[in-house]
Amino acid sequence: MIANRATRWVLGTGLAVLLLAGALAWPGWRQRADQAAGLAARLTCSCRYIAGRDLAGCRQDLIGIAWMRLVRYADDPQARRVTASVPLLARRAARMREGYGCQPEPR
16 A cells, blocks of 8 residues: 555656646747747748749658657648648748738738
């Protein structure tokens, strides 16, 4: 009974520490994810609609940049828009506008 109670206390304390650490780190993670999604959307839009390359090739160009392995892409050829997101943290989009290039869309 004592070992069981001690085990529960250690597990409960460990879980509380992990939750606290995650809560403290969350704003930094969201900021980095937002930056990665915004950069990915704009650069991938330019790669797709200015350079005329396919989405897979454009994504490969960005893989070495921090956080880019977490980014997921959605391409809307009719709207000439690329949406980049980091699941649960950020979503950004950029649209090709004639004469202006790829512009970030408002959030």
